Amino acid sequence: MGTFDPGALVGMRILRQASTAHRRTALRLAFWMCFAWLWLVPGPVTAQEVATPVEAEAPASPSARNANYTIAVRLDTEAKTLEGRQTVVWRNIQSAATDELWFHLYWNGWRNSRSTWMQEDQIRERSSLDSEQEAEDWGYLEVDSVRWPSTGDIAGAARDLATRFASPDDGNPEDRTVMVVSLPTPVEPGESVTVELAWRAKIPRTFARTGFRGNYFFIAHWFPKLGVFEGGGWNCHQYHSGTEYFSDYGVYDVAITLPSEYVLGATGLLVDSVENEDGSVTLRHFQEDVHSFTWTTSPDYLVLTDRFEHEGLPPVDLRLLIQPEHRSQAARHFHATKAALRYYGTWYGPYPYGHVTVVDPAYGSGAGGMEYPTLFTAGTRLFNPFGGGSPEGVTIHEAGHQFWYALVGNNEFEDAWLDEGLNTYSTTRTYDQAYPPEKPVRRYFTPPGTEGRGFFPLLLEGFGYPGGIFDERLDGYRELATIDRQSTPSYLYYPSAGGALSYSKTALWLATLERYLGWDVLQPAMSKFFHEWQYRHPKPNDFFDTLSDAAGQDLSWFFEQVYHSSEEFDYAVLSVSSEPAAVEGWVTQDGELVLAERSAEDEDEDDTAAGEEDSETLYRSEVVVRRFGGGVFPVEVLMVFEDGEEVRFRWDGRARWKRIVVEQTSKLAHAVVDPDRVLLLDVRPSNNSRVLETPDRGPARKWTARWLVWLQDLLTYFAFFG
């Protein structure tokens, strides 16, 4: 092959495209059936005898495979450009016809400062627009032609199709992230249509984890990509800075041409490699039943492999593309990935693809912590001590997205919480199972005037979350708890609220449900949801219905609050008291009214009771609990007495306050509302308890003494200038 000709490659693919996917599945099954047959059936067999039942028993594909792509792309590492040709075969799996195809052109979000993505990014007060943008920093995706070939269910003469840009979300005429292609003939339900696109793209300096830094490239959401046709229309949102993606499942056959010294990591498996005469190499990757295709390349990657094996789960080949300076952290990446595959696989369902690529992005590339089908980016630093949660946490989280999003493909534009929240909850549980409690890390040597994080980390000993690992999520949530409802479409969330609402709030309410219903109820429910909705697009109600069914009770009261409202939960013990239960006033004795008065002896008894243990004295103990927040949740109230006895009360939590009175022979020591921390959404757990005796100042003095040393030391630095 001489110079690169994407068209020739695409042409080759077009001829094979219609039957490639099906044939590959059949061939693979034929091989294994043949293998099994040879072992299990005695006597000679012929190829014909083996092949026939395989064809007959070939299972349906796990996904609808209604959006299939064959792409040939060439990377110019100097000009930072892509040149691509792609054939898209789309099948209408809805009950309505359409005469349009809607494509995402994500990279046009970084075309100029007028795009919706950039405008929103500015509102979110991130730095993209603050720093000086140079010409090479911007990116774009320019579609040169969309052709209607004479293939597919709908025949017709080949022609160029008309296109226009649409801005369905905000009407921004400057936004070019959604392209509408008008078809000459409607595509009826069940019919397929094939179109060919030729396009060019400028790779940006990293935006949204996509782009280049030096000789490092991370290429995600890079090609014209179909939206999702559902409910009689196209769900194809503009690109927003605060949200992610949504697309149908299909088969991807992608040939990438790049300099031969570059190491490539990509979705799927390498099925073909061709060395070109110009010194480049064309690497073809193939993957079925995924909803996107992502790749990365750099000449610096070290490639390491490992294999995940766990009883009851299918094995997974692990491929790690790691920066050479992080070589010593390779085992930590593998371990965390295996932890995710093990626990997610056990709890929800097995990872089916058999391979996954873990990418350690280049320093400063901004590409870390992102998920793509069969490939994800982790992200670490040169110095990263074990015990601080990194890179283990991010690796588990992004590996976990292979389950929540890659397999269960919800709409991240509208319901980002459905994958991010479920995954954050699962990440936290997995980390808790696989690692010792995380210690806080303070990073030092942050260059002044920059937004970088310090180069040198320090683990802080003696700090932790005794209330459980989910408490870590509370801080991020508390500040923005009431700012928006979770049911607001994610792309319309209050700027910067996505982290609190999609990630933290969901993790906290799932952990609350776990403690309320029990793991033995929640885990099968989530597993059921996973199995029912893998390779499909669930909506929030699908998840809620599954949980209610599994719990055997209507949980809508809970979801109504955590999903449809922005109320916060805050229960508190308002007051406690405990006094001898002597009666004053009129009482009935032997049918007569008698005035009971406190005598001097009673007062003496009180004094005795206060000073000594008197088992005869009856105490009237009173606890007032309050609901400060708008959220309602049934809670327990625990009263602990001086003799160690504990009394628990169940409160439905509906009223704004409740008084609980108990008469015991022991004085009350303290009271706690929600003592088992079931309601992890309670934004102010510090007010959940109250002791009877006024506490000493010991703890305040202990920590202030530490702070005092810090302040004195600080003052000596001021003396430096004097």
Add this chain to the structure above:
Amino acid sequence: MNLFKAIGGGLALGLRSWRIALLLWLMGLLFALPAAVFIEEAVHEFIGSSLAHETLRGPMDLAWLEEFLDQAGGMSSTFEPSRLSPAAVIDNLELWFSGDLFKENSGLAALGILFGLFWTLMSGGVLAQLTGPENHQGLAPFLAASSRYFFRFLRLVLVAGLAYYGIYRFSTWLFPRLEQATRDVTVEGTVLAYNLIAAAIVVLLLILVKVVVDYAKIGTVIEERRSMSIAGWRAVQLVVTHPIRTLSVYFSMGLLGLLLTTVYFFLAPGVAASGLGPMVLALVVGQLYLLLRWMVRISLLGAESIVFQSIHGYRRQGASRL
């Protein structure tokens, strides 16, 4: 006079000046105590009657601390985990390097500036004790010298303040440009190396100004100068003509200070232990560290005085007996 003699002599002066160090440590404590009382009250109030008063006797519950910080304002917002641990001393080193000392908190900045002025007041007395004849030593001469040189030193410090400000401005100009210049570098180790070099330049500039200020003060006291312009200019000449001696003394004593900080960081009791004993021990170790830091600071001035006297051929005297 070689470097080791100057450092040895400075350390000897520092050791003999333990009373001055004690005074400075005590004054630092007195400056800090009102703020600490305020913080202690805020923490105690937030703990209230909750069970946190039991749990916080041991390790710090980060959930509680985060809730406290969420509602904290002013000085209370500096009640951060690293500042409650032995890492506090590294926090301060970072604040000094970045120039964020003055941006951290307006109340603390005001307190710090006051303390800086206090040190300016005291430094005249300290230098007089370190360099003056023995019959001029004691509390009264100390205070007299402090007041005598205060306004001269104040003028010097104001000029030096402009230089420090310029260096910090340069720093916030330099590092973003370095970030820009390395934005195609994909190896963190390389970027770190560039940043360390840049940091070394910034620290060197800060120290250069500091050394000039120190020698200007020393010259003012020894040569009884009234003009700070001349004292400053003479100090610049001294540093320029004897860079090895002047800077190596500063760096050696600076390294000693860093070593002391490192030893404190590793030896300071952890925060997890509960009870009065560990609390008192942590406080005592912290105060001892601070006292030793003042002794190193005085030793540095002593060593610099020796270098000054040596270069100018003055007869060396001074043996602080406050």
